[in-house]
Amino acid sequence: MKFSHQLQFNVVPEWVDYYLAYDNLKKIIYQVEKDLVAAGASNDLESGSGSPNQGEPNERSGLLSTGARSQARARANNMFLPALDRELEKIISFYFKKERELYGEVDALAADIEFVENFDPSIPSRSAGSGSKAPNSGSVRKTRSRNNSRASRHSILARSGSWRYDEALAHADAAAHNTATEAVQDVGHVPNPSSSSTFVPGHGEVGTSSQISTSIVTDVEPETPRDEDDEDDNDEDDAKSMWFDPEMEHEKMRFRHNCIEMFVNLSELQAYAKLNCTGFSKILKKYDKISENNTKKVYMNQVVLQAYPFKQETTEKLQGQIDRVRDIYARIFTNGDTEVAKRSLKMHLKEHMVWERNTVWRDMIGIERKSQAVGVRPSSALKTGPINISTPFGSIQFPEWLTGNVWTLLLCCLVFAILLNIELFEGPEQQNCFAILVFASLLWATESLPLFVTSLLVPLLVVMLRVMRADDEDHTRLDSHAAAKKIFSLMFSPVIMLLLGGFAVAAAMSKFHIAKAMATVVLSKAGTHPSAVLLANMLVATVASMWISNVAAPVLCFSLIQPILRTLPPGSSFAKCLILGIALASNVGGMASPISSPQNIIAIEYMHPAPSWLEWFTVALPICLVCDLAIWGALLWVYQPSSNTPTISTIRSTKDPITGTQVFVCVVTAITILLWCFEHQLEWLFGDMGLIAIIPLLAFFGTGILTKEDFNNFLWTVIILAMGGIALGKAVESSGLLHMIAEAVQDYVEGFSLWVVLVIFSGLTLVIATFISHTVAALIILPIVAQIGATLPDPHPRILVMGAGLICSAAMGLPVSGFPNMAAISVTDELGTPFLSTKDFLKTGVPLSLVATGVVITMGYGIMLALGF
Known part of the structure; x- marks a missing residue:
């Protein structure tokens, strides 16, 4: 390992400015080398026979000779x-x-x-x-x-x-x-x-x-x-x-x-x-x-x-x-x-x-990459050799690469080809768009391809199959050139810029340990009683999810509780209780703010007009608080940690002094959040909340607080995933397929009240989001929900969209149901033994998912009606 890398990965983060500036000194040496080479070339030319080539420096040239080199x-x-x-x-x-x-x-x-x-x-x-x-x-x-x-x-x-x-x-x-x-x-x-x-x-x-x-x-x-x-x-x-x-x-x-x-x-x-x-x-x-x-x-x-x-x-x-x-x-x-x-x-x-x-951000990137992309097989799995299948007609040999995801991918492609050639709709735009919708949904659900790769496939198919139509009265079918311009202009929407602004805020708070400092201060006051420690950790996880996303929040919290886990007596049920509490509270925290999870960003895309941050907080924060209290009570009742763990070791609060950089990050973040909260009143100035998201990007990257490496570490796979979902939603809408699906669904829900329709779609969303990614569930369900809500006799599309978006985060019944659950199942003790199993999630996650859904469709529904959604 190069020493510069060794230095980078072994410094104490709080002391980073007081180590030897190795990279700066290397830059000086590089400049010295240029000067010495230039001086040597000049000296050789002066003493040479007049041929320029004779004076060129080479590996035998002395750098420290007399004359110009000495100077x-x-x-x-x-x-x-x-x-x-x-x-x-x-x-x-x-x-x-x-x-x-x-x-x-x-x-x-x-x-x-x-x-x-x-x-x-x-x-x-x-x-x-x-x-x-x-x-x-x-x-x-x-x-x-x-x-x-x-x-x-x-x-x-x-x-x-x-x-x-x-x-x-x-x-x-x-x-x-x-x-x-x-x-x-x-x-x-x-x-x-x-x-x-x-x-x-x-x-x-x-x-x-x-x-x-x-x-x-x-x-x-x-x-x-x-x-x-x-x-x-x-x-x-x-x-x-x-x-x-x-x-x-x-x-x-x-x-x-x-x-x-x-x-x-x-x-x-x-x-x-x-x-x-x-x-x-x-x-x-x-x-x-x-x-x-x-x-x-x-x-x-x-x-x-x-x-x-x-x-x-x-x-x-x-x-x-x-x-x-x-x-x-x-x-x-x-x-x-x-x-x-x-x-x-x-x-x-x-x-x-x-x-x-x-660091939290590096761990977050690792977990996100593991969950967003197809995992790399171990080297031993790559050398399994050809696969032989015995049949009555003899043995059939398949190449070693033709296994696993390849079969699933081929099956998805077969379904796609069949749907392209079966006439289910009158127009070719609807027919092709339906095939793309089913094909993308299957690829996202099975993860035959990495999720972001499937998202990149969507605009390619949309343009090649010409599913986009013009916005005129005749709905003329667009050619490939016009469709490409339209779909790319729609993919980079203000919501994507809002996502980038949220990533910038999260990166700054993680890099300068602001989130860690705030969390340790709160946790150090929790005392030693198991119930109080559990509730404090859950609330910290929920609040952290609001600002650094529900991907990074559980990673941060699991790091903070390591001293507690290590000092617990053998057989203590508090370990399972605490890890589950943080995971489930982080899922709930995914509802808390527009930037806490990608599904919220997608929901805002389909809400017209988009809710302000103040409106979002008014709906989401009471729901999060009630859900956290319900989870807290259920975990204490199921695991009864006080029976075998009467006292808990306290977490030490950080004693590091507050720096000027931390103050600047907090001020910029607070200003940005206030502007997001009052975006409707400032619409004459900013036009959209996506433009406000540029403020933290300029403030942090323009001042050098965040660097190019931090920008490269953004969750670009999530951004591509969101852009592909937006492209698919716009294609379904432009082709007329969404209108046809909405009319068909409307026939089934005709006569139902708005609340019953919300309950139906909530149940559907909960099932889909439990088995596949929360974000993918939002990409599939929310466009249809928005269209159904707009066609009801008493139209309330924003209630249905926000309700379904919040329930995506409430799906937490399996270890694969969201980033926090995947992080929780990977927590192990010193011997590498996992604290949790799938049984723990089934025992607590499934019923608590139903409880959280009930809170959304009751209390959340009432708050949204009162706000005029």
Whole structure:
């Protein structure tokens, strides 16, 4: 793996701006290479025999010869080495700041634990007055009573924890800022232990690190050694038994979280130093290769390795703090066994790295690709050999590729050919369009081709079979040229732009951890009772689905609950309950906003006039809330998690500071949502909500917050799928087939009320969406529903379309019913065993799908009628 890729996939996301700017330095080296080659070519031409070809540089040309090359080398050193110095200065400043901050937290943790172990109620609390101090360990141990009150210990623990932690952080931040500012005043001057200057060729005098290391080391307060003489065996036994007291469980859990967090942060700081040191070595090696110099040896030994973050004593000091946290963890949780403590902490570190390195957006893309396209067969399946089928007339051999989806595809093509040649309708436009409609529906349902490939096939067939008609009174059949222009103009509708705007908002919120930060803050307040934790996670999943889609929301939530799943007792039913709750709540969240799922986008396409965001929220949010509460109650009743899991580990909220970029993303998102909500009032200015969707695209990509790579990572398969669905719907409408189907269906529903028609189509939509993709179900059903609604005696097409669109998200009875269910069935424990099975979805998903459908056709129907849909 190239180091640039290694650096990209191993950085701590919150520290990304403080790593070595490896790619920028490579660009400087490339520019240096151009200058050196140009200088070499110029020098050879001047000294050559006059033939231009003789002066061309080749693999034997010396890049660092005299004359122009020597000047180019000096320019290269003056360009590259100062840039390297600036990167080193940045790394020193950041490392020192993080070191002081983390060391202060470790000191606070150790002091808290020592204070609670040695607390004596007869000694006044330090929080009793502003000038009071915590008693030292010697006096406490000598005067401590053997009969301390547990209640007193708990109350003092709460006060001491917050006091020490806040004071330590404030002191560390202030000291880090002052010392780091003084330590790196001069760019490139990093002293060595002998305080002598080092001369790097072409760079001049480069300082050594005695000045910086002296100021840093002297400013770091040495750890106060514990007074071992004051401890006796009875005190140690008391402290040990105190931590294994059941009434100390809550305090132990708090200290456990703190130990894990500090171990992870210190390990990340250790990896930060190692990765940057490797980066300096790699970039200097690349520079020396281009410039034919020996800069690496001099710069690494006399500058980089003498800088504070990379000194041997700094590394040992950091390792000592890591061991200190490990020992604290071992004393409290593993009965003093440091090896068990080390393994446990490393397991937490591995889990944290998996979450940080695999971003939500990358995981979302992976799941979407797996579900939207035909999976690639394993290599073993590709070598199965020919297939032999025995018949009474002998054995028939089929090629190995003629299996699986190929047979299904051939069957679909056969049905398509038959429908093209059977006269079911009067006009050829309706006949051909019906064949295309059935053919595309079969391909989408069977996934013989990837879903987006089928969507690309739709406009091709529509134009070649000439199913489009003009909008005049005679409905003239369009030729291929006119049909192509019309169908392509219809495919890229404002709704597609709305989808792109939603993707931009989701990408920005995922990339800068806004969704994660909001979710962890809410979940950290959920407490430890299973029912409260379940409800909090479900509500977070629903709200996250509103803004980052119901594809990314379950991926985010499943990552956040990993610490809970790992600490559950064996056989706990809460694991199934929690995973199912997040999956079903994410499905419900697919109703919540117009951009939360593709089926909502398709529904808006067939609603005239399109509902504003405010109208959508008015209908969808009460439905989502009632459905979530129903799911919550059903899961608690079915799995009864409190019976075998009385308490749950809490999720830690993120402590990362809010950045200016995060504020900007939130402001742009809020403005965009407000404009979407009041789009009808601003129609004179924007014309359509699709135009408003350009605002986040311009704001995020124009400022560099999102990059070209982020744009390439959009769910383009979903966009193509939606465009193909729009093309099919417009073709069915233009050919007159939709009108004929609507008339036929209208004969069956004649005399039925609007609500009964909604119930009929809701049941049909629920069945189709349960077995195939929610989006595909919307593509097939919604055009027909819209036409039927428009032809009713009391026309309410928007009620039928929105009701059917919402019920697409309510279909959650099988593992294949939507992205959240597919993500849930793939969640496994540490041994790779899935938490859920199909039986769990049948037991809970099917009845809850019916409950959600009932909520839509009752409460949702009433709200839509009240809004005048």
